[in-house]
Amino acid sequence: MAADLPLDELSTTFARIQGLLLTEETVGHAVDLLADAAKEAIPGTSGAGVSLMDEQGRRTSRGATDDIVKQADALQYELGEGPCITSWAATGIVRSDDLATEERWRLWTPRAAALGLRSVLSAPLVFQTESLGAIKVYSKLPGAFDARSERLLTLFAGPAATLLANVQSAQAPRRLSRQLKEAITSRDSIAFARGVLMEREGLSEDDSMARLLEIARSSRATLRAAxxxxxxGSGKHQG
Known part of the structure; x- marks a missing residue:
């Protein structure tokens, strides 16, 4: 069994990344560095990626360790569903132990499995009250991640979000301030709508997110608009 990456080693990893970012403060560079570091940090990982999203869930930047991760990531935004989008919208960790039997993302899952991926773990990148995006790790083996992996990725995501927020702020402080206000409103709307769907249709937390994504996709609307x-009340009979 692989040992947990020590916390002091995580600190060393981020110190190295932060030093590199001081010489090239770009979001694109930051997400690439963090994707590579996540692959090293989480045992059992075959590939990792970082996605930054705007307040409407549209991807604005991404980093990936290989082409398979890039393809799996691109499919999520093409289809409007997947662990990365769910993790970002729900601001919670999302794990699937076997994509061969996963039913939460009915469009994305079979295509991701066809790429040879079997396990996925995704955590939101939250800085203060803003959900910047999500970080995810994949494995080609089923059951590759567990509660310990969730803890490690959560520990990783915290400082990663802080680093990314600082880089974004350095590049575009006015835009970041505006997005912060809009993101709070957007996330609150999404959380409230999920509660309405859970009560109205008797859905679980995961199913309410899937239903909201389905409504947004079928009406060609953003998550916030849906x-x-x-x-x-206007979306009561959609879908």
Whole structure:
């Protein structure tokens, strides 16, 4: 059994990344560095990626360790569903032990499995009250990740979000400030809409997110717009 990466080693990893970012403060560089570091940090990982998203869930930047991760990531945004989007929207960790039998993302899962991926673990990148995006690790083996992996990725995601927020702030402070306010409103709307769906349709937390994504996709609306329509009652009979 692989040992946990010691916390002091995680600190060393971030110190190295932060030093590199001081010489090239770009978001693109940051997400690439963090994807590589995540692959090293989480035992059992075959590939890792980092996705940054705007307040409407649209990807603005990404980093990936290999082409398979890039393809799996691109499919999530093409199809409007997947562990990365769910993790970002719910601001919680998401894990699937076997994509061959996973039913939460009915469009994305079979195509990701066809790429040879079997396990996935994704955590949101949250800085203060803003969800910047998500970081995810993949494995070609089923059951590759467990509660310990979740803890490690969560520990990794915290300082990663801080680093990314600082880089974003250095590049575009006015835009970041505006996105922070909009992200808070957007996430609150999404959370409230999920609660409405859980009560109205008797859904679980995961199923309410899947239903919200389905409504957004079928109406060609953003997650925020779909959430607001549900809250206002206009989305009651959609889908």
């Amino acid at each position: 959430a607001e329509s549900i809250v206002s």
